[in-house]
Amino acid sequence: MNNNYIRDPEEITRRSFNIIEREINLEILPKNMRPIASRMIHTCGITELHNYIDFSKNAVSSGQQALSEGATIIVDVNMVTAGIDLSALPKNNNILCTLNDDRTRKISTNTKITRAMAAVDLWQPFLKNSIVVIGNAPTALFRLLEIIDTPNNTPALVIATPPGFVGASESKEALINDNRGIPFIAVRGRLGGSAMAVAALNALARGI
Numbered sequence: 001m002n003n004n005y006i007r008d009p010e011e012i013t014r015r016s017f018n019i020i021e022r023e024i025n026l027e028i029l030p031k032n033m034r035p036i037a038s039r040m041i042h043t044c045g046i047t048e049l050h051n052y053i054d055f056s057k058n059a060v061s062s063g064q065q066a067l068s069e070g071a072t073i074i075v076d077v078n079m080v081t082a083g084i085d086l087s088a089l090p091k092n093n094n095i096l097c098t099l100n101d102d103r104t105r106k107i108s109t110n111t112k113i114t115r116a117m118a119a120v121d122l123w124q125p126f127l128k129n130s131i132v133v134i135g136n137a138p139t140a141l142f143r144l145l146e147i148i149d150t151p152n153n154t155p156a157l158v159i160a161t162p163p164g165f166v167g168a169s170e171s172k173e174a175l176i177n178d179n180r181g182i183p184f185i186a187v188r189g190r191l192g193g194s195a196m197a198v199a200a201l202n203a204l205a206r207g208i
Contacts, residue, residue, distance in 0.1 A: 016042055017042065020047075021038075024041065024050060026038060032061070032207070033055060033059075035203050035207055036200050036204060037049070037053050039203035040053065040200055043195045043198075043199040053188075054172075054186050056182075056183045056184050060204065063131055063157035063185075063204050064208050066129050066130070066131055067090055067093060067131060067205055067208060069091070071129055071131050072093065072095075072096055072130045072131070073089075073133060074095075074096045074126060074127070074131070074132045074133070075095065075097045075135070076120075076133070079194040079198075080097070080135045080194050080198050081097050083194065083195065083198035084198055084202065089205055090208050096126055098120075099116065099119045101122060104119045107121055116143070117142070120140050120144050120147065121143070123144070127147075127148065129154075130156065132157070132158045134159070135193060136162055136193070137162055138162040138166070138168045138171040138172075140162070141160050145171075145174055145175060145178060157183045158183070158184045158186075159184070159185045159186075159197050160184060160186040160197075161187045161192035161194075161196040163191060163193045164190060168189075169188065172187065172189075176188070
């Protein structure tokens with residue numbers, strides 16, 4: 001085994017971002033999106049990822065304002081919760097995940113929908129001006145778009161990176177093309193995952 005490897009975490013991080021800066025032209029993105037894209041690339045190692053990242057014009061400003069005003073962060077899975085850098089949150093923002101709520105299981109069983117969809121049904125009282133982070137379940141994103149029906153339950157930002165082969169690309173395209181103007185950051189196509197979603201959120205919070 002070769003023991004000649006870098007052990008200093010700060011040096012590893014510094015070199016990683018130097019490589020990203022050297023190998024990827026992030027100047028094609030707006031200035032306020034570059035740190036977010038860089039963090040997302042860093043977390044997955046996919047240097048082409050910036051070609052798949054899509055976002056609304058007001059995504060960063062809307063998300064950062066909401067966070068600074070104490071917005072609730074609503075997530076689809078506990079993997080997202082686990083990755084959130086609590087020290088970066090400006091207002092000790094509340095984090096809500098209803099996937100394992102007893103009511104979620106009952107709704108899912110009784111209505112024969114996915115547990116991820118049932119969990120979203122419990123978000124409705126908390127949606128207004130929230131930050132919604134969907135990193136895993138395409139059906140959660142589809143359901144979210146179904147239940148947003150008035151300005152009173154519109155999030156300040158939706159971060160959407162659900163991966164997979166069934167519904168993943170389609171759910172994100174539905175968000176991107178939604179004519180209600182919901183602010184979003186999304187990864188197009190089959191690529192995605194909770195790590196990308198939480199990297200975007202953490203970068204957003206650190207930029208405040």
